[in-house]
Amino acid sequence: MTDKGILIIGGGTWGCSVALELARRGFGKVKVLDASPFPSPIAAGNDLNKIAEESNEPRDDDVNDDYFWNKINQMAMHAWKHDSLFKPFYHPTGFIMAACGDDAYEHCLKYAKGEHAKLSPLQTAEEFRSTMPKGVLTGSFPGWRGFWKDGGAGWVFARGALKAMHAEAVELGVEFVCGPSQGKVESLLCSAANDAVLGARTADGQKHLADRTILAAGANSDLLLDFRKQLRPTAWTLAHLPLSAAEAEVYQKLPVLYGVDRGFFIEPDQEKHEIKLVDEHPGYLHMVPIDGRLRSVPFAREQIPKEAEARMRRFLRETMPQFEDREFSFARICWDADTVDRKFLIDVHPELANLVVAVGGSGNGFMTSPAIGVLVADTLQGKMDARLKRMLRWRPESAEDRDWWDTQDRFGAEGRLMDFQNVQDWTEIGATGY
Incomplete structure (x- = not known):
């Protein structure tokens, strides 16, 4: 050296x-x-x-x-x-894994079978609501089935x-x-x-x-070195739901609710009282031609596609309908790089x-x-x-x-990857363009 x-x-x-x-x-x-x-x-x-x-x-x-x-x-x-x-x-607030579709629920069953920790099955709306303080989960949870891990996660x-x-x-x-x-x-x-x-x-x-x-360099690493298809830059979508200080007090110490074909939310942060929502899906690519072949290329944007917002609002409607129509305070796309x-x-x-x-x-x-x-x-x-x-x-x-469009054991959004090139409408939150 x-x-x-x-x-x-x-x-x-x-x-x-x-x-x-x-x-x-x-x-x-x-x-x-x-x-x-x-x-x-x-x-x-x-x-x-x-x-x-x-x-x-x-x-x-x-x-x-x-x-x-x-x-x-x-x-x-x-x-x-x-x-x-x-x-x-x-x-360590606990963790709920659940699903609506049959394939996604099979994924939950596989998860439960491999867990050594104690899991409580959740099959009804009442059982889901019982995992959190009264008034938090008010939805009807149509088709939801899953498991609650009360400890060892959060x-x-x-x-x-x-x-x-x-x-x-x-x-x-x-x-x-x-x-x-x-x-x-x-x-x-x-x-x-x-x-x-x-x-x-x-x-x-x-x-x-x-x-x-x-x-x-995360998803951008693929732009600096030939990884021979080992990396696929893939993006997901998130938004913040604002709460009042009084609401945030009720929504503290909640287990994470993760629907593998719907999305997830985590209790609000203590500073701004915002709940982060993520709509679950196999991901977005941004396929552009580079050196004669199509590659997924990351970009930054503090907006999400309107279709992603619609999926988040369905998630809210099924779990916390009291917030279904509340305006988001922030949204963005978030990149990672998938190996095969x-x-x-x-x-x-x-x-x-x-x-x-x-x-x-x-x-x-x-x-x-x-x-x-x-x-x-x-x-x-x-x-x-x-x-x-x-x-x-x-x-x-x-x-x-490699099949760039392989869902890689992810669910939601009709069970397919999407391409930002096909997105027509974006939310109006923090528009920056790309």
Whole structure:
């Protein structure tokens, strides 16, 4: 190693987690580049809250999928429950998983079968209403069936945790270079033989040299490196429902209500008294031609399609009809990058020396974020769990015949992915265009 240090491309959820863990382990000269001032308005972690759930104990005889999620969730939840930085942001309020359609309910049954924790079945509107204080769930829950996990799950205050990771990383000496000129990475810097990464070039023309470069730019990573179809930038839609202070008092300490083919909501934040709503669906792509082939390309927008708003209002009508017609105070689209199997991609690049990729959150990136820094640091130090290493590896063979429109075991919105290119009407909240 020389004294150029480590360069992290991406200052969002995973970039901050990696920077924090490297600093905690005593790595010197860690620099983070990001195109937006911190916290980035387009970072998935710059959000009110995210679902968090404890896992079963990982076992050697687990099938690979179970071992992967149990192991990584265990690592993450240990931090949410015990690490002094993360612990204040975890709220174990409980979790309800439910569905309306038969296929989605089969997904719930599979979830329940694999859970070692006690689950209470929910089959009627009265049973759903009983999970929360009187007057919260007033809907008729037509066709809803599911399970209530009263403990071992809840939510985390995402923006607070993101800021805390950043603050401790800075305190430990990490340098963040942010902004549309000095922080925006235009390209990787490669050796003359194109067999090694030497750092990155930013929009202001600066060359940032590094001994090791870590690409952790979320959905935008696909624009900087050929992932050979391993990543699919996919977007979801969210909105905030404002409450009065008196209403917010009633709506505290609620379990997360997650309808896998409808959407979810989490109790209101204490500062603005807003409930976050997400309409559940397989996702939106933004397919545009680049170099002769169609690719999904992220963009920022503080609006959601009118069709997404309609789905959210149906969700409210079925669960909390008292709010069905209330105006939203905020809305935006939120991007992540799906791998083919929805397992993360964290590995040393096999063909470009000095490059580590940390991508593929696949909709599970924030809850597991405390584990991501550990996994990347272990990768750099060559000591990752051997079984996890095989599942997290660079694996383009998995994407050779990739179907971009595969729903990847997600439900809602007529069971299909959608394309932003076909969206005609958008909400009027915070219009920014793209």
